Amino acid sequence: MATVDYKALKNGGFMRQKQKGCFSLRLKVVGGNLTAAQLATIASVAEKFGAGRVHLTSRQGVEIPFIKLEDIDAVKSELLDGGVFTGVCGPRVRTVTACQGSDICPSGCIATYPLAVEISERYFGRELPHKFKFGVTGCQNNCLKAEENDLGIKGGYLIKQEKSLCTLCGVCVKACRRGAIKISDGSLELTEASCNYCGRCVKSCPSEAWQGEPGYIVSFGGTFGNQIAKGKELAPITADKAALFRLADAAVDFFAGHANPGERFRAAIDRVGWDDFADTVAKAYENG
């Protein structure tokens, strides 16, 4: 019998189980989206080759447990025929997660799913010193928990006032959870330093006196496993998707260039220094 290359299997999403010869097969899911046809394929494979069930992972993934070693090729082939791809484990860019975002959710400020697809196409599976996780959340409600990712993206609105359209109805004063908006002397006043770009003024304004441009708030170095640390925002919100990808490139390159094998992004920044990393981020943000 040929020796089993467990590392190669793990790279391809096959997670060794306690049960001898069985693997839990991790599938590729982007932004928590699967089509009904993909689900049907997964169901069929789980019935035919697994134990007739799947596990939903903590990061929007799907795993099919109890896949037998000897069925691996047949399983892969049936999945591929149904448009389902295997995921990855190990030291590389993992599943890109996302909430439903502005395409579906009334609270969403950015279209999270198309962005997750774009990020996945650019980075998914890239070899790095350790795992690297991207997560995209549509607004300050943060259902997708951006800051627990190595690189988190949170949607916001860069807001501006069109005073001529304001009817002083007072809705935004209450909609703002930061107390940033006041009406005084028959005029609306914004305390910009208090604005967190949540966009609730824009979404609630009945007269389009508040207008918002979708923007990205990026956090770096989050981790929620053995160590727990919140990702840090090191750059201002940006409406420029090119700037967003410059930031992401800079983070991934910094990780690739500075981390020791087996060292998470957070630990690498902690060791090299946040000032150094912040300089890298600032340069990436500015160099358009």
Place this chain on the structure above:
Amino acid sequence: MDNTASGFDIDLAVDITDVVCPVTFVRTKVALEDLEDGQVASIRMNDGEPVQNVPRSVKDEGHKILKLIDNGDGTYSLIVRKAG
């Protein structure tokens, strides 16, 4: 409902201070369905979550918000003109 204090001609007054999300919005939506286009409702709601969210939901339904009045007693009255 006190029509004169609001400065608007109110066709229907609704009080949703005795319910919580999501019934706040459901009752508001049902009340507005009883109105003709162009008629005006006054919806009395509590401070906090209702006043933060009900106005936006009413806007998303396509109605026109005219005013949010602070009643000074921990409640607000949302003045809405029915549309559609």
